[in-house]
Amino acid sequence: MQILNLHSLFSSTVHSDVFINNLSLPGDESQMMLDARTDIRTRLRDELPKRLREALEDAGAAPRPRFFTQxxxxxxxxxxxxxxxQQADLDDGTYLPFSYIESAPPSEMSSILFNAVEDILGELGVEKGWTLVTENPNCTRLEIDSDKHIDVPVYSIPDTEFALLTKAAVALESRGIAMDAAAAIDDNWDLMPTHGVLMATKTNGWRDSDPRPVKDWVNNEVGIKGEQLRRVMRYIKAWRDHQTWDPDKDPKSILLMVATAEAFDVSVHGHDDVALAKVCERLPEILRGKVINPVTLDRPTDKQEDLAARLDRDGIRDLLISRMENLSRCINHAIYECGDPEKACVILRSEFGIRLPNDPNRVVVESVKAVAPLATAAAKPVGDITAG
Incomplete structure (x- = not known):
């Protein structure tokens, strides 16, 4: 029996035109977002203390914020x-110490912080030609291009944790390190607060919302299961983005990532096509049930968050499962049944779009013992990758 090795269409150390690379922002666009993030941080670092003093009628010193991209x-x-x-999204959290909550009633202080950030970024947006978006009550958004935006939520953290960030910056300055010491500790997640993180909302006071657990969960999963898991997560998200959904009713990334991690088979090494096929075979059954947010697993059962519950609220659970079953059949057919590299490329591109290369010459035909497709058998022998 002959099967097709499609791995080098997805990822390769030989070819640069591969799906995983084509999913990434081009270097100049990525740099545009990083430059915009720097401008936003600089403006908030300089202006936010002044606005807070004015709003609170406080002549004392106000802290300069710290930042963590999430x-x-x-x-x-x-x-x-x-x-x-669709837009590329960069979330950049702004952090201040708890002591500022006590400067005014909590709900009032939350609004003061939120509105100050919104006003500052609105002014920056006018200068830069960016668009301020104010509909989200949990963060301020600046659209820096037609397909790119930066979200800026505002957090308050314990004074002791904030003091550690400030101390780290002072230590860098005392050692004469030739860089902006404040910028040097931004995004150092070893210094990121591990508890007591509250997010300011525009009208609903403070929310218990800590971005660190999700990042730690992703890193832990990838650390255990390998970088292939991160790539497969991105393939599934790319498939989602290629589909058409009613506005704001697409399955959310965190749901797809958690379900993918649960479905992932660590026994598959190197073959992204087979790893993806096995994940897609298992996802429909996973998505029929609860998909518990892993950062809530240590809570009582009634307090755990079911990420799949939103599928029912949006009325898309059956649609998502049906589409995922079709995706599984298509990948199965491309690998195990069609036997034609050109047809396999057409099949895959119908599901994932034109960012997946149309290069049949790169597909390797392999001979193996007769096996059933993934949809009717749990494991399939696949030889070593011979190309890509």
Whole structure:
């Protein structure tokens, strides 16, 4: 029996035109987002203390904020937009000490912080030609391009934790390190607060919302299961982005990532096509049940978050499962049944889009003992990769 080795269409040490590379933002666009993040941080670092003193009628010193980038950018699962109106997203948290909560009633202080950040970024947006988006009550958004935005949530952390960040910056300055000491400790997640993180909302006071556990979970899963898991997560997200969903009713990234991690088979080494096929075979059954947010597993059962519950609220559980079953059949057919590299490329691109290379010459035909497709057998022998 002949099967097709499609791995080098997905990832390769030989070819640069591969799916995983094509999912990444081009270097100049990535740098645009990083430069915008620097401008945002600089403006907030300089202006936010002044605005807080004015709002609180306090002539005393106000702390300069610290920053941590979070979300898909931080745990390296960000994909470039597939089509309009999708946008690349960078989440950059702004952190201040708890002592500022006590400067005013909590709900009032939350609004003061949120509105100060919104005003400052609105002014920066006018200068830079960026668009301020204010609909989200949990963060301020600046659209820096038609397909890119930066979200800025605001957090308060224990004074002791904030003091550690400040101490680290002072230590760098005392050692004469030739860099902005404040910037040097930003995004050092070893210094990121591990407890007591509250997020300011525009009108609903403070929320218990800590970005660190999700990042730690992703890193732990990848550390245990390998970088292939991170790539497969990105393939599944890219498949989601290529599909058409009703506005704001697409399955969310965190749900897909957690379900993918549960479905992932660590016994598959090197073959991204087979690893993806095995994940897609198992995802429909996983998505039929609860998908518990791993950062809530240590809570009582009634306090755990079921990430799949939103599928029912949005009315898309059956649609997602049906589409995932079709994806599984397509990948199965491309690897185990069609036998034609050109047809296999057409099949895969119908599900994942044109960012997956159309290069049949790269596909390797392999001879193995007769096996059933993944949909009807749990494990399939696959030889070593011979190309890519």
């Amino acid at each position: 979300g898909s950018w931080a745990y390296k699962t960000l994909n470039a937009p597939c089509k309009e109106p």
